[in-house]
Amino acid sequence: MMGFDVSVQSSPDRRAPLMSDVAKAANVSMATVDRVLNRRKGVKDRTTQRVLKAALELDFLTLEESALIATPRPPNIVFLLPAGANPYLKLLGEKLRARAVPRGRDAPSIRCIFIESFNATVLAAALRHHAAWADGIAFMAIDHPEVREAVEEITSAGLRVVTIVSDLPHPARMAYVGLDNHSVGRTAAMLLARFSQRASGSLALVAGSRNYRAHSEREAGFLALIEEMHPDLHVVGVREGHDDAGENFRHANSLLEQHLDLIGIYNVGGASNGIARALVEQGRAGDIQFIGHGLTSDTRKLLIDGTMDAVIDSDPETILSLAINLICEAPQQLPHIQTQRSVRMDIFFRENLPSGTKLPFP
CATH class of the missing domain: 3.40.50.2300 (Response regulator)
Structure with missing residues (x-):
């Protein structure tokens, strides 16, 4: 409620107007009057004007109060x-x-x-x-x-x-x-390839879900740059971890075990701490190049201790x-x-x- 004091000075032989009087004069429901007075959505402009006109004529509102209600409300x-x-x-x-x-x-x-x-x-x-x-x-x-x-x-x-x-x-x-997510993916690919300083090897992507266009666009940009500029680097199948640390941990363990030539991981989505845990437990932290998204307390810590090499962020x-x-x-x-x-x-x-x-x- 906006908290208007809608009482009026009245002579002893004249009662103060009520919302019901305004509703009757404007030919609308009490609920509509309430919506107009409290600037709620769902009331047509012409209905609002009719209610305010009736309220003014009945001295239910002052001119100042009416003008305040008539101004567009914030969304x-x-x-x-x-x-x-x-x-x-x-x-x-x-x-x-x-x-x-x-x-x-x-x-x-x-x-x-x-x-x-x-x-x-x-x-x-x-x-x-x-x-x-x-x-x-x-x-x-x-x-x-x-x-x-x-x-x-x-x-x-x-x-x-x-x-x-x-x-x-x-x-x-x-x-x-x-972000321009296609450019993001290309940037991540360039960083991993340059950081690795190796002419061959495997790179892995862990996404949240391709149902998010951001993740599919990052994947597309990543694959495009590797194909264009580093054809001897092999991108292994993309895993979907649903931004869950446990799933990402299991995917990273599997990638490390199945691809002995793995040189880099790009976490397309969130929960980089799950991938970092796998790298640490398998003694590969600092050896595998690791890039992810979102500067938060966990990724900041992983950058400082060297488990992550870069974090792509948007303010x-x-x-x-x-x-x-x-x-x-x-x-x-x-x-x-x-x-x-x-x-x-x-x-x-x-x-x-x-x-x-x-x-x-x-």
Whole structure:
């Protein structure tokens, strides 16, 4: 509730107007009057004007109160993130929770919802469910027909949709905010090949899931550069670890045992600590070149002790700010919005780690 004091001075022979009087005069329901007074979504502009006109004529509202209600309200924004043990996504969630603290009537209302990972049906259901409250939804997309259909439905109802980290090319989504993932994959391949300083050998990729376009694009970029520039390096089959440390540990152990010529591992997704554990336990840490994603407390530690060689990162604050600003953009600016907002790719090594950065523990 906005907390308006809607009482009026009345003479002894005149009772104060009630919401029911406003509803009757405007020919709407009490629920509609309540929605207008509290600037909730779902009320047409002409209905809002009719309610405010009736409220003014009945002295239910002052001119100042009416003008305040008539101003466009800030949007309700929902972020949908995959649940699980991925430290980078946990970091995004922590930063979102900090932004969700109420900041005044003119600031957007933000909710962060973690949903089951890698499940297109669950994501599609969440998009439809949260569309009832939200004016805009930002989410890490799964490239699947069910998700595309849900995006079609909610954008047809007027919601703004922004994909973050992983895209879903769809004409109805407003924009994608994240890395150019094909370039990311090529960069990871170049780093592994250069770090290894070997003319031949095997390289391995561990992805979260190819259902995330970000992961499939990184894989494609990686394979393309190796084929173009290092044809004597052999890329072994991609394993899907679903950003789970236990799965990644088992995949890394299997790769080390099956490919004695393995010289490098690129973790396309999260949970690099699982791969690092396998390298340490098999005595291969520092011998196998290892590159992953997301500068968090675990990857920072792995860089410092030499288990990881490089971490590719995208600043979470930048991603969140761009997504929020896009959803809050004025309607007249929408035709000029770029459909892709590429975020700067940061590459961290042990020698260039930022100091004084507070990162969450995994």
